[in-house]
Amino acid sequence: MSEHVGMYYLFAGTTVAWILIFAFTQKMRGNLRRLEEAVRLLQETSREP
Amino acid sequence: MLRDVWTILRKDWQAELRTQEMAGSLLVFILLIAFLFGLTFPARRDLVYFFPGLVWTAIFFAGMLGLSRSFAGEARSDCMKGLALAPLDRGAVFLGKLASNLLFLVATELVAVPLFFALFDFSPPGHWGTLVAALALGTLGFASVGTLLAAMMAGTKRGEFLLPLALFPLEMPVAVGAVEATAGALGVAGAHAGHWLKLLVAYDLIFLVVPYLLFDYLMEVL
């Protein structure tokens, strides 16, 4: 019985860890998208005549 | 083709004979390693079990030093461009450099191996033919991948440091095979020299052909 309770704790723990990892990755992705946009703008404005 | 290889080999050895850049320091290095091992592994009756490992460790370390210098001269004076522009097959450049590295490793072993036997006062009833085969095949495997990587590392920062990092994992089959084959040749129970010699032959074949083909691409950017 106690073993099962342990498994629930483990599941909860890994879920929290995974949500943190995923949220962090998604946030980085948001940054990446803004960076892509900035580089695109830079490229357009610095185009040679 | 063979003449091109010979040309490169002769060039390297003339340069070495004139400057004596490597030979002296390497000889001292080998002596030092042998004495270090002699001090830290006192001669015992079961020496035969780790003797092959000691010999090969010394050869690998000395070989690493030699390899990391083998392209240093070329990089320093921008000779790689000259070699790339020379009317040679680029594979011949690889084989030439490999031949000069091999010659240099064999010279090292001619000093190191008898020295180890003498220092540890070690004379087991061995198959000398098998021992020579193990030394030759192990050296060839070490030198062929080593030449390819040394050519790459000569152009990078921290190259001398990165070369062993990439080379040692790649050489793992050679290390295992050569040590086991040597153990078999020296009559260690349970070591089958024939098995491991076959593995070494297979490794040598693969890693003679693959670097030979890839060197073409490498020469473009060196």
Add this chain to the structure above:
Amino acid sequence: MRREWLAWTTFLLVEAAMALNFLYAPNLAPGEQVHPLSQHLFYIHVGAAWNAAVAFTVVFVASIAYLRSRDLKWDLWAAASAEIGVVFTAVTLLTGTIWAKAAWGVWWTWDPKLTTTLILWFLFVAYLLIRESVTSPDTRAVYSAVLGIVAFLDVPVVFLAARWWSSIHPVVITGQGFLMPPSMVLTMVTGFVAFTFLYCYWLWHRTALARVERRLSELRARRREDI
């Protein structure tokens, strides 16, 4: 939009894999007397190991594609895949050593699979370090491609060499099929799929970042020329 789809599918799949792992799969593999917790490492272990193999195969293919086409795009794919492969290999090694301690009583044995995985990890860490120390993009791409090809071809030989010592790694997948009850198979397959999605998600992410980095350095170079 496609990006969001991949991200959320990955999220749900990994979550499902963990739910199956901890709440559904049996605590003890049949015929094994291992600490119950260690059995749950198994699903993470095989999922990571499988994707490390996938990642390094992608490095190999992308390296060949680069040498044939000279398109730096392939170099970016190889580099991104190598990075993820190193992470997955590290996870494989970590879970593997913990499991080995519980099951075999030792942290490490010189079993062929363990040895090969460790060598693989060393090789691709060296690959990444060498990439870092070359500045010119074309030179770096050729060096990486050559290394990626040689390292990949080295793996079967390493395995063969390691195998001629004794092997005590449990054989799970044989010619007869899985030696596991259905609940374990389901959990393992879900783990495989979830980790594969995770790999794709990270790979896609990493290559996008690498593309921006490249464009940025091009811009910087152009600006230096202007000045």
